[in-house]
Amino acid sequence: xxxxxxxxxxxxxxxxxxxxxxxxxxxxxxxxxxxxxxxxxxxxxxxxxxxxxxxxxxxxxxxxxxxxxxxxxxxxxxxxxxxxxxxxxxxxxxxxxxxxxxxxxxxxxxxxxxxxxxxxxxxxxxxxxxxxxxxxxxxxxxxxxxxxxxxxxxxxxxxxxxxxxxxxxxxxxxxxx
Amino acid sequence: xxxxxxxxxxxxxxxxxxxxxxxxxxxxxxxxxxxxxxxxxxxxxxxxxxxxxxxxxxxxxxxxxxxxxxxxxxxxxxxxxxxxxxxxxxxxxxxxxxxxxxxxxxxxxxxxxxxxxxxxxxxxxxxxxxxxxxxxxxxxxxxxxxxxxxxxxxxxxxxxxxxxxxxxxxxxxxxxxxxxxxxxxxxxxxxxxxxxxxxxxxxxxxxxxxxxxxxxxxxxxxxxxxxxxxxxxxxxxxxxxxxxxxxxxxxxxxxxxxxxxxxxxxxxxxxxxxxxxxxxx
Ligand SMILES: Cc1cc2nc3c(=O)[nH]c(=O)nc-3n(C[C@H](O)[C@H](O)[C@H](O)COP(=O)(O)OP(=O)(O)OC[C@H]3O[C@@H](n4cnc5c(N)ncnc54)[C@H](O)[C@@H]3O)c2cc1C
Ligand code: FES
Ligand code: FES
Numbered sequence: 001x002x003x004x005x006x007x008x009x010x011x012x013x014x015x016x017x018x019x020x021x022x023x024x025x026x027x028x029x030x031x032x033x034x035x036x037x038x039x040x041x042x043x044x045x046x047x048x049x050x051x052x053x054x055x056x057x058x059x060x061x062x063x064x065x066x067x068x069x070x071x072x073x074x075x076x077x078x079x080x081x082x083x084x085x086x087x088x089x090x091x092x093x094x095x096x097x098x099x100x101x102x103x104x105x106x107x108x109x110x111x112x113x114x115x116x117x118x119x120x121x122x123x124x125x126x127x128x129x130x131x132x133x134x135x136x137x138x139x140x141x142x143x144x145x146x147x148x149x150x151x152x153x154x155x156x157x158x159x160x161x162x163x164x165x166x167x168x169x170x171x172x173x174x175x176x177x
Numbered sequence: 178x179x180x181x182x183x184x185x186x187x188x189x190x191x192x193x194x195x196x197x198x199x200x201x202x203x204x205x206x207x208x209x210x211x212x213x214x215x216x217x218x219x220x221x222x223x224x225x226x227x228x229x230x231x232x233x234x235x236x237x238x239x240x241x242x243x244x245x246x247x248x249x250x251x252x253x254x255x256x257x258x259x260x261x262x263x264x265x266x267x268x269x270x271x272x273x274x275x276x277x278x279x280x281x282x283x284x285x286x287x288x289x290x291x292x293x294x295x296x297x298x299x300x301x302x303x304x305x306x307x308x309x310x311x312x313x314x315x316x317x318x319x320x321x322x323x324x325x326x327x328x329x330x331x332x333x334x335x336x337x338x339x340x341x342x343x344x345x346x347x348x349x350x351x352x353x354x355x356x357x358x359x360x361x362x363x364x365x366x367x368x369x370x371x372x373x374x375x376x377x378x379x380x381x382x383x384x385x386x387x388x389x390x391x392x393x394x395x396x397x398x399x400x401x402x403x404x405x406x407x408x409x410x411x412x413x414x415x416x417x418x419x420x421x422x423x424x425x426x427x428x429x430x431x432x433x434x435x436x437x438x439x440x441x442x443x444x445x446x447x448x449x450x451x452x453x454x455x456x457x458x
Contacts, residue, residue: 018183018225019215041213054282062208064183066225130277
């Protein structure tokens, strides 16, 4: 059967069989290997992707059920060479060691922050409770997510070489948009 | 290529037509049980019937004095529902500790009771709430208590041509759920208990229902124990009496997840805690 998906904003079409998991379509059919294979039984979260806005473990999602849906994977986070600020925060806060779990944590966190932009530490802990990391001990990952939020909410600094007038104009534009 | 087929339908009637076919049809909802069973070889379907697009199977509503939950409603939808929080707190609490948030985006309540694992987290709350399962097939339907629906370890009375449409129960203002697991997230339950109470204006218990999960081959109602509390309040005397009769209701087995003795003593303790929690809500 033919499966149609939107993957990171691009329409794709691929031949699948009915028992295939979404994970095997992403890695096997689409050759996108940023999404990882861990336990294959829904326990570790390495395979987490965002399906129609919700984080799911793609190793237990039937691919055929996703017909016409929108999938986001770790490959869709960066903007060209520029990392997504959450990816940067993971690096800055040493939340990546071997990195095997990282794409799963990133996708869980991105979907979670879209629904709850200002979570407490406890809410963050709960949100990532389905993702396992054997290396970092989770604290750095929680700090990275909090660090990203702090960075996101920081008032934008005006570079010194800009005149006050320019800055004022920018503020007006920002308020209008 | 596999040698089985896949079909997705948008209405209950279409699903019932497919189920009426002579071949073996496997209903696929969130897939969190079915996909695992296909991949480890325990399940060899010939036709997968996707019910996840049937809108009639989704959502939570108040109807005829009951709260009704569509079979394909996800655990996260249940956990986010004010109607459930206000009228079935035990189920709300079960949804909150069920697996992990991402699994809960897929897992459905109909799949949970139909998979009927001894540790199914949705089942004890529905047992305590006296839930009723609406089962449909082409040209007919039946409504049965959930306690008659699950009849053993991974066993239900669902026939091959039947579909679970919804589960309903009467609103209950005093209910609670407690789970003791090996670790917080994704713990397949060691033991769970759900309690539903109805009180009169003097806060005397007029109806009491206690259900245990993960204690034996399947979820069970502690019918002798719960009678102890009717006409009384939860207090030292009623708890002492309950401790005497609880052995009539539960027969915990040794298992990887706890010895018989451990399970027996914790069962009584978590029941007390859940009763007080429900009573004081
Ligand atoms: C990582 C992980 C952790 C888990 N943790 C927990 C946990 O903490 N607690 C817990 O209780 N469970 C847990 N489970 C088990 C599972 O998620 C639940 O049982 C879930 O509710 C099943 O729902 P589903 O929609 O995914 O079912 P599916 O896999 O789609 O179906 C399960 C069964 O029900 C049948 N079925 C589904 N819907 C219908 C219907 N409408 N009519 C007739 N038959 C139907 C299917 O044919 C199948 O036999 C876990 C699973 C995984 C993978
Ligand atoms: S590979 Fe999917 S959860 Fe582990
Ligand atoms: S960084 Fe190695 S598993 Fe998380």
